[in-house]
Amino acid sequence: MAGLTPFQTVGPYLHLGLTAGCAPMTAPDLTTPIAIEGRLLDGAGNGIQDGVLEFWAAGFSMVGRAWTGPEGRYRLDTLKPRTRVDEAGAVHAPHFAVRVLGRGILTQYVTRVYFADEADTADDAVLAAVPAARRDTLVAAAAGDGRYAFDVIVQGDGETVFFDL
Amino acid sequence: MHSSMAPRSPLPTFPAVAAGVHPPADAPEYRATALRHPTQPLVIMPQTLTEVCGPVFGREAVGPLDHDLTRQHAGAPAGQRIVIEGRVLDEDGRPVPHTLIEVWQANAAGRYAHQVDQWDAPLDANFSGAGRTLTDGDGRYRFVTIRPGAYPWRNHHNAWRPAHIHFSLFGHAFLTRLVTQMYFPGDPLLALDPIFNAIPDPGVRARLVSTFDLTLTEPAFALGYRFDLVLRGRVGTPMETR
């Protein structure tokens, strides 16, 4: 076995290098445009302005990168994924895997975003394994016009669930 | 471009990452981690299709000069020209072909061409400090650039980052992604750097230090450094990646 290369932080100048995937996310069989927007927040409730969220779902052409700006705000324009039922019959509600990178983040924090207005969210196989009291941190609220509100809190009250993969 | 999906074959699974490879989220010597590390335990989840596939980058993802940071402007940048070559492998030593590598770095004076970097070192109009390339069929890559300078930061009194180049790789799955930094052998600042030393095991840390390689050094052109990277490996059915 070759030794895995360890992570290091992207540091404050991440925007220089992380340029791929800034093109629109497309998927051949998806048609519903949506925007996911919110804030990336630290343990003091302040916005993290030097971070990036990377969104991914199976079937897309590209990872979606959303930079955080003033007050930690970000916005991703994308398409809404569909429910998938796997070979074992498990329901996978529409979701994106989300990776958080930034200054002060030595590795990566991996989470997911689901959609509150999708009926299958309640039956999702992965979400069901998350402690019930914290499931809400993974569900984006519908804010009208195809917009969804999703904050990522890396520490403290309402801390977002991060996964060990 | 289409993402890699293997609907009929069993999904590949990726062995868990051994403890102690990656730095901890909370590293007090690196002060910015204080308010930016989770305090709740990570939730263990199964690997699903979402995590075991990923974006596929085609040839159009990189331009012909993207791998050569010394030829992106009218003139040559100041500093010591270097070539960096290496292979991207998985944990079983298999090459990771056709995967995207993005790099970014300071110029020879230790200044980033970034509006946030305002310390008193000169910018270089001939150096932007960003590059990208795809590995070839054997997982090999090559960059031409200049050796970056060390730079000060505000973490503690008289803090200086060792010379480094940031690397970002995707691999072929969501969970093979890696973002790291390459360092240079013999740099006296390495022993003092809280980011490098956040990796607890010195043997693991050493994986981030490139090696000087005379066989990569090109006469009257550039010094050569070798830097191999290892991404998470998979067991089970190999996936189609095209």
Ligand SMILES: [Fe+2]
């Ligand atoms: Fe840096």
